[in-house]
Amino acid sequence: MTQETGQKTLLPTNEDTTGPYFPIYFRDESLEDLTRVDAGVVGQAKGTPIILRGRVFDRHGNLANGVLLEFWQANAKGLYRTPETEGHTDIDPWFNGYGRLRSASGAYSFRSIMPGTSDNRAPNITVTIFSDGINRIVTQVFFPDQSANDADPVLNVLTESERHRLIAKHDGRTADGAEVYLFDIIMAGDGETPFFDDLQS
């Protein structure tokens, strides 16, 4: 692991498997629908509502039950809400960008808004998977028919077949106007989803 020289560095606690029993009790519905901060208050995230849904599979094509999925994305104007962007005029006060859900079956459905294009990046959502048998794996999902996909630096480190695995499929629109995108994740084996290393890079 690379460290800046001169910086005091402690040895990290090891990541460990989440195991099969991440408590359902910790569910937070406000993190499963990012189109609003809370269902009971006035204030909607700006942008096009989307539903990202799909299934998480293991090496044998079985659903990966009990997975914990986390999402991280920019707002409709392409801005992430971090300490760096505090006070920026493009921050949407009703959008944080961090989502989380636990899927008992391995199938998931996450409601959000379409992230904007930013700097050199095509619209994307970072997806982190925690589950039994692994510690943590990370990828990004992209959207079809986005002109910015062609120049996206993440998509461009992938082969043609790998790129296709990270681009969700459009699957119509719900009655209440959300665009639906399908994104299946294959954790291991044939058709494996490309995953990224945020420790070595």
Add this chain to the structure above:
Amino acid sequence: MTTLGRQLSIGPTDNTSDQRTPRQRLKLIPETARKSFVPYVPARYVSRTHEWDLTRISPDRPRAHGEAIEITGTVRTQSGAPLRHGLLEIWNANHYGRYRHIEDHSGLQLDENFFGMGRVVTDENGQYKFWTISPGAYLARPDIGRWRPKHIHISVSGGSSRLITQMYFPDEPNNHSDPMAILMGDAFERNVGTSYETPNIDVEQGFRFDIVVGGRNATFFE
């Protein structure tokens, strides 16, 4: 030397690890996209006031079976900065090794006074404290006689820090046959709590477990 992404290892004798561990080497993130891989979690004060004490389901209920213990520590990032207002989500098996989770079908004994889940928020100095029941070890692979050693699951989130880990107990006979402990190698010792005496409080012993959230993400915005 060219840096490569990690090739993840499969936990020995762990079927789920075999089914779910990516076989391809992880890909390096291009520098121009690196920042987008740093989720930033706003402070979440979702802990209820009694949730620091897992030894009782609520303050007016009896103590659960088994040995009541205290766990304390400080959460820091790798640079040494305390993680302030970080959320710890805690879960552990009861005295008999059973989780009160609807998907735990082990058939081990439940305890009507044990919930096994709690949440605490770190203070201004990154410190946390909770009480729980010392968890039972349980037979994870009856076919080969492999046990999961006593452990407490802890999930840490706050700012750009994110870690899901487990605290193990010192000198447990099953520690060294655990698949994930094997993968950690010598670094496993960092995940073992340190026992201390608790003469003046209503628990039988304490364990100090200081947590360091590693990786570049944790220090990205410092």
